[in-house]
Amino acid sequence: MRFRDPEKRKNDFKEVSLGLTEAQAVKEANRCLQCKKPHCIAGCPVEVDIPKFIAFVKEKDYLGGLKKIREFNMLPAICGRVCPQERQCQGNCLLGKKKTPVSIGALERFVADHEATVGQAELPEILPPNGNKVAVVGSGPAGLTVAADLAKLGYDITVYEALHEPGGVLTYGIPEFRLPKKIIQREIEFVKGLGVKIILNWVVGRTQTINELLEDGFKAIFIGVGAGSPKYLGIPGENLNNVYFASEFLTRVNLMKAHKFPAYDTPVKKAKNVAVIGGGNVAMDSARTALRLGAEKVYIVYRRTEHEMPSRHEEVENAKEEGIEFLFLSNPKEIIGDDRGWVKALRCDKMVLCEPDESGRRKPACSGEEFTLEVDQAIMAIGQTSNPILVRSIDGLTLWGEGYIKVDHDGRTNVPGIFAGGDITTGAATVISAMGAGKRAARAIDDFIMGRKETSPKTPEPVLTS
């Protein structure tokens, strides 16, 4: 994959990765062995028939390849950019056992982007209307997938979205330099082309309750409201001026265009030295956004080592190239403010790693040493949790953990007719796992409305590499 020069790209919000050229894509497709038992498919949560789509690329039939992917996945240009393929399809590719696996994600992105230059691929088959209405709450990857799959089966689908733009985290969380907004808009237009209606600025649980939706004639409801509420570290100083929670910081820039203030209404505080606390994709996105807003120095402060970081490897490499400094084995214990209540430093413990914990990752413990980092902004990117507005408004709904909805393998909740999937059922996860949950729920909703007893084929859990 080609990337823009780090020295240039760190000053703007244009896309960092340039994708494959046609010649590179065909050469890469020719490396695929077309395995009889393709392990790559077992690693894909939406079961894309990878060898078949790659076979189309070999023949230079790119729209054919795209049509094949869309039989399984309605968001290929998005997944080709943000999926952790190294732990999924590519991580399972047979070629990876001895040499480099096929760059499946880059090929997926190539065929999806090719469509934008030559005109839309054929729409998939849509069954005639069956007269049944289904409501989808939330327009993130889980909601869009349920909506698209059910629309193809002839259902009348309305998606309700709380924000003024559809797409969920794809739109408000992941920055433009990783996932351009026009790519998201194009894929959402495709879903709308299947007949899906999207109603914006509609907070289900407030604007309208689930019971009111059921009274409106919806036969089933899918809840895909994500996990958008911030998590706190619980250390002193978290309420100082210029401490941001990553979701707010990124939403200001991505959704509200704060980097273009005052041309757009929402401001964001620009800082000279920024500490971003966390080691996942959210932390990388926050750090690289702070850099693009003009910070001179941006630190990632993470309590384990690089080996345990949950972020995609590619994003860590991109961040390093752009000059982000990584402080591993460092755990913040206090944010220090000046006499006017603004952040002026971050006090951290130096950590060591001990035995693995329940997550399998080695547990950090204080080494007894500490250090202080002079910063004028702190961004907390230590995870998100469920937003209670909708889930607590549904009588008798069984929850688990920090307010996540309990579902079975196919997204059934304990309340008949109400299904759920994505981050609101698992906690913060990935785009493709939310889409996989959406796919399974669409089959279960179809079974429920048609009165079948789970006769649709069961989707096995994907086999992911660690």
Ligand SMILES: Cc1cc2nc3c(=O)[nH]c(=O)nc-3n(C[C@H](O)[C@H](O)[C@H](O)COP(=O)(O)OP(=O)(O)OC[C@H]3O[C@@H](n4cnc5c(N)ncnc54)[C@H](O)[C@@H]3O)c2cc1C
């Ligand atoms: C900054 C960031 C970077 C990430 N990077 C990656 C990455 O590179 N790769 C990857 O695979 N994953 C990444 N993730 C994780 C991934 O984006 C999520 O796992 C995924 O978007 C979850 O999808 P979802 O459909 O469950 O929810 P969401 O994408 O969160 O969408 C939920 C939608 O529901 C709406 N909603 C909430 N409440 C209501 C209500 N009451 N009524 C109506 N609508 C409501 C929300 O406004 C939102 O639009 C990232 C996450 C973040 C925050």
Ligand code: SF4
């Ligand atoms: S496992 Fe790798 S080589 Fe085999 S079909 Fe899949 S992509 Fe091709």
